[in-house]
Amino acid sequence: MPELPEVETIARDLAPRLSGLRIAKVSHADHPPVFDRHSLPPRTLLGRTVIAVKRAGKFVVIELSGGVRLAVHLRMTGRLIFRSAEEPRPHDAARYLRATLHFRGGAELVFSDVRKFGRLRVFRGVAQTELLLGVDPFDRQLDAARFAELTRKRTTPVKVWLLDQRRLAGVGNIYACEALYYAGVRPKRRVGKLTALERHKLLLALRKVLRKAIYHRGSSVDDYVDGAGKSGRFQNHLAVYGRAGKPCRRCGTPINRMVLGQRGTFYCPGCQR
DNA sequence: ATCAGCACCTGTTGGC
């Protein structure tokens, strides 16, 4: 569910609340395992203090004392909800519970996940490297030349390319569709065959739509909630995603749905070439 | 090396 704007919103929400808190206890489910196979043991977290909370691709990364980091991937339905020592535990807290960080003083960070796809990883080192992530869409390194180099000779459809986290980190199905719409490019175009102008438009469109979605605190199409359990608003501004059969807001042509890379893909046949 | 296809889970929705 959560893509870059949703994860960014969660990380920004959690940063001031978690910073300075010390982990007293970690409890977690094991079927299927919530810590992934590359993770250091969960007890590595004990006694460490939260230094910062950041985003890397679609991971929330909690930076801890002693050079240890905890990466959280929410996959489709994961939620990270903070509860201060003063707030009561929600009634349905145990439902879909996957892991809890208990902090000294009584606050908690709860990771719940209906579909159980989400994973945690404890590691030392640089997140981008450890998590095999490509360049961030907002990274200054990603200019026209870099974009051209990354896509050169690649025959994969541009939509599929946008979803590959090892090349570009953070873009998911919603924002890939939206960015292509604003760039005026059809999803199945071969990414290596885009013109320089199209690449330029795509990069601008990506940043614009991601920035706007962050401003609106993400899209809640179904499950997504922020670090306080509230919905985002950007679902009300989507141009193509989930709008199959409805008229394009710009030209009136019905929005098309096709399957690309096993994912539902939406575009306007009138506006995208 | 790449890539399509499936697997992982549970819940919701839309068509018949």
Added chain:
DNA sequence: TGCCAACAGGTGCTGA
């Protein structure tokens, strides 16, 4: 109204 196939914001593995 009821049933059930299709679908869901993601990624990892397998085998061609």
